[in-house]
Amino acid sequence: ASYPAISSPFTEERHQLKIGFAQVGTESGWRLAHTNSVMAAAKEEGFELLYENADQSQAKQVEAIRKFIQARVDIIVFSPVVKTGWDQVLQEAKQAGIPVILSDREVKTEDDSLWTSYIGSDFVEEGRRAARWLLQELGSRGRKVQIVELQGTEGSDPAAGRKQGFEEVIGNDFNFQLIESLKGDFTLESGRALMSEALQRRGGDIQVVYAHNDDMALGAMQAIERFGLQPGKDIVIISIDATKTALKALATGKLNFVVECNPLLGPQLMKAVKDHKEGKELPMKIITSEGVFTQDSAKRELQSREY
Numbered sequence: 001a002s003y004p005a006i007s008s009p010f011t012e013e014r015h016q017l018k019i020g021f022a023q024v025g026t027e028s029g030w031r032l033a034h035t036n037s038v039m040a041a042a043k044e045e046g047f048e049l050l051y052e053n054a055d056q057s058q059a060k061q062v063e064a065i066r067k068f069i070q071a072r073v074d075i076i077v078f079s080p081v082v083k084t085g086w087d088q089v090l091q092e093a094k095q096a097g098i099p100v101i102l103s104d105r106e107v108k109t110e111d112d113s114l115w116t117s118y119i120g121s122d123f124v125e126e127g128r129r130a131a132r133w134l135l136q137e138l139g140s141r142g143r144k145v146q147i148v149e150l151q152g153t154e155g156s157d158p159a160a161g162r163k164q165g166f167e168e169v170i171g172n173d174f175n176f177q178l179i180e181s182l183k184g185d186f187t188l189e190s191g192r193a194l195m196s197e198a199l200q201r202r203g204g205d206i207q208v209v210y211a212h213n214d215d216m217a218l219g220a221m222q223a224i225e226r227f228g229l230q231p232g233k234d235i236v237i238i239s240i241d242a243t244k245t246a247l248k249a250l251a252t253g254k255l256n257f258v259v260e261c262n263p264l265l266g267p268q269l270m271k272a273v274k275d276h277k278e279g280k281e282l283p284m285k286i287i288t289s290e291g292v293f294t295q296d297s298a299k300r301e302l303q304s305r306e307y
C-alpha cells in the first residue's frame with residue numbers, strides 16, 4: 001500500500017545545501033580516490049551532491065556546469081579538465097549567483113572573481129621535486145642521462161606545472177637531456193602506448209622516464225617489461241601521485257621515486273563550502289602539504305595508505 005506524502009512545515013525551512021560537483025573523469029587511480037573523498041565528505045556533512053563526470057571532455061564539463069546552474073545548486077565544486085576556455089560558463093554561474101570553488105586544478109580566466117578559491121597542490125613544485133631527486137641520484141656520474149617525459153592531458157594545470165618545474169631544475173645540469181616529451185592523458189593506456197613507441201624508436205637509449213602521474217608510469221612499466229627490459233633497473237621511472245598501486249611498485253623496485261599529490265580533498269572542500277556559506281572570506285589558494293617517496297619509505301607508507 002502507498003500512503004500519501006506527509007508535508008511537514010519544517011522541511012521547507014531546513015534547506016539542505018546542494019553542491020554540484022563537476023568532475024574531470026575517471027582517468028586515474030588518483031581521480032577515483034578524489035571522487036570518493038568528495039562524495040564521502042559531502043555525505044558526512046549531510047549535503048546533497050550532484051555529480052557529473054566529464055570523461056575528460058571540456059564540452060561535457062561546460063554542459064555539466066550549465067546543468068548545475070539550472071538545478072539551482074548552492075555551490076559548484078569544479079575540477080577543470082584544462083586551464084582555459086571557461087570564462088563564458090563561469091560568467092553564467094556568477095550571474096546566477098552560484099559560487100565556484102576549484103578543486104585540484106586551476107583555471108586561467110580574464111576575471112579572477114569568477115571563482116572563489118582553489119584547493120589543491122603546487123604542481124610546479126611537484127615537478128621540481130621529481131627533478132631534484134634525479135639530479136641527486138644520477139647527477140654525479142658525468143654521463144649523459146636521456147629522459148622521456150610522459151605528459152598529462154594537454155592544456156591541464158598539472159601537466160603544465162609538472163613540466164615547468166621539472167625542466168626548470170634539470171636545466172641546471174647539461175648532462176640531463178629531455179629527448180622526448182610525449183602527450184598522454186593521465187591514463188595507464190596512454191602511458192603504455194607512448195612508452196612502447198618510444199622504445200621502438202630509441203631502444204636502449206632511454207635512461208629515465210618521467211611520468212606526470214602514477215597511471216602513466218604503471219603503463220610505461222608494462223611497456224618496458226614487454227620490451228624485455230627491467231623497469232626500475234634498466235630504466236629509472238619517476239612518477240607523481242603516490243597511490244597505493246604505485247607505492248607497491250615502488251616498494252618492489254619497479255619504480256624509483258614517487259612525488260606525492262594528495263587526492264583526499266573532500267574534507268577541506270566541505271570546510272570551504274561551509275565557511276563560504278557563513279560569509280567567511282576564503283583564501284584564494286589553499287595548498288595541500290605533501291611528501292615524496294623512495295623505495296624504502298614506500299614500504300612503510302604502504303601499511304597506512306588508504307587509496
Ligand code: GYE
Nearest residue numbers: 027028030104158186213
Ligand atoms: O595527478 C592525475 C589525475 O589533477 C592532480 O589528475 C590531478 C591529476 C592527478 O588524473 O593522476
